[in-house]
Amino acid sequence: MRFLSDHDVRQGLNVPQVIHLVETVYKARSEENTETWPTIFYDFLPGKADMDIKSGYLKSDKVFGHKTITWFAENEAKQLPTLTGLINVFDADTGRSLGITEASYITGIRTGASGAIGAKYLARKDSETLLVVGSGNQAIFQIACALSVLPNLKTVCVAGRDQEKLRTFVNTLPHRLQSEFGTNLENVTFEAAESLEEAVKSSDIIITVTSSRTPIIKREWVKEGTHLSCIGADMTGKQEIDSSLVSQAILYVDDREHCIHVGEIEIPLKEGKITESHIRGEIGDLILGKIKGRTSNEQITIFDATGMAILDIYAAKTALQTAEERNLGVKIDI
16 A cells, blocks of 8 residues: 655645545535545544544445544644644455545645635625635635635635734735645735624625634624635534524535534534524535525525545545556555
C-alpha cells in the first residue's frame, strides 16, 4: 500500500477537482450508493481538544474506510498543527488497505468544498459579499472554494475573536490563496470584520466555521435573502446560529441523521423550535433536482453540513490514484 504525507496530498488534489468529487459523493448518496456509519466523538477538553472517528462505504467505487481526526487548540501555542489525523482507504472486493493519507488537508479542502457547494446551489445568484465567521484552520479553505464557484463575489469579510490574529490572517490571504490554491483574485477585496453584527447585516452569504457552543449569530442581524452554510457544528452541543433563525429559514442538510444528532439543527430540534419535517432535504437531492431549492430572493436558506467520511474516503482514494500515477508518497509492504 502507499502512504501520503501532507505534502504528497497537496500535490494530488486541487480546489476544482475536490468540489467536483464532493458533488459526486452527494449525488451518489442521493442515489443510495453510499453508506455512512455511526461517528465516534470524544471531548478531551470541551472547546479545546477533541477527536472523532468517521467511517463509510462508497458502493459504486467499491471502497470503504475510516478517518481519525483530532483538534487540539492549545497546539498553536506549542507551534504544532491544531488539526491532525489519518485516513485509511480499503478495497471493498478484497478488504485490503489501498493506502493511508494524512487527513488535515483533505478534511480542510473537502469541508471548504461543502460550504461552497451549499452557497452555489442556495445563495442568490446576485450575491456579492461573503462573510466567513472564524479565522482558524478551516477559513482559508472556505474562501478558496467559495471564490472558485461564486464568480460574482466582490468582497470577502472574515470575523474572529482575536483581532490581532484576524488582521494577520486577512493581510496574508491574497498571497496564500494564490500560492496555495492558485485562486483568481481579480476584483475581490478582503476585509477583517470590526463588528460581527454589522458584518452579518451586510453579507449575502455567511459561512460559519467555529467551535461555538452558544449562538453567535442572531436572527435580527440576518437580512432577507441571505444564505448560511453552517459548518462548525459537528458534535453534540455545538451551535453557531440562533434557533429562531433556523426555524424561519429554508433548511437543507448533508446527512439527515448526523445533522439531527450533532449538526446545527440538533439544539433547535431539542428545544422544539423545529421538527424533522422542517428539513427540506439533503443537498444531493437538490443537486439532482429531486427537491426545490431557493424559490425567491427574499428567502433565508441554510445548509447544515456535519461532514461525512465518504467525502474524505473518496478524496483520499483520488489522491492515492494520482500518487500512483506520479509515484508520490512512500510504498509500504504490510
